Amino acid sequence: MAKSKQKYYTVWKGHRTGVFESWEDCKAQIANFEGAQYKSFLTFQLAKTALKGDYKDYVGKSKKLSSNLSESRLKLIGQPNYNSISVDAASSGNPGIMEYRGVDTHTKKQLFHKGPFQQGTNNIGEFLALVHGLALLRQKNSKRILYTDSRTAMSWVKKKHCNTKLTRNPANAAMFVLVDRAVLWLNTNSYSTVIVKWETKAWGEIPADFGRK
Secondary structure (H helix, E strand, C coil), rough: CCCCCEEEEEECCCCCCCEEEHHHHHHHHHHHHHHEEEEEEEEEHHHHHCCCCCCCCCCCCCCCCCCCCCCHHHHHHCCCCCEEEEEEEEECCCEEEEEEEEEEEECCCCEEEEEEEEEEEEHHHHHHHHHHHHHHHHHHHCCEEEEEHHHHHHHHHHHCCCCCCCCCCCHHHHHHHHHHHHHHHHHHCCCCCCCCCCCHHCCCCCCCCCCCC
């Protein structure tokens, strides 16, 4: 079995900040810390340099995609509509520490961010992000569209139900409070926002991506 590569974890906001050499050490700093900021790096030097900088300069900075799609296919898909909001979630483990956010698709300015939550899943995060985006756009009476790269989340929103098999427990209680609130919102509100699947193969990672792949 191939040995996994060593990773180093920068924590900008947590119980303790710094560079940590294991996920367990990193997790101890961000667990139950509202608004924790962290990211993994392949070398200690990169992690140390990042610590001196701003979290926002590193989150979502993923490699540009070299598309394998044909030119005709790319032309058919077209370009994304930048008059929009993009949402995404990240989960370290399944279940694991989960967070989600929404950004302006064009500028990548963060519009909302929730988490980290304990014992969550990526699907739940994607669902919560979508509903959060819908509620925000409805509140602002905005005609912008909403992008997600999760077909599962789109399906759950359409059905107005979070179809997770995750068991509720004290550790993830705070997350499920938001899940229940999201389901209630979907069942008691109407919206005209168009939800669109982000074409990752053509456009690269969604702008709200946390860049932890």
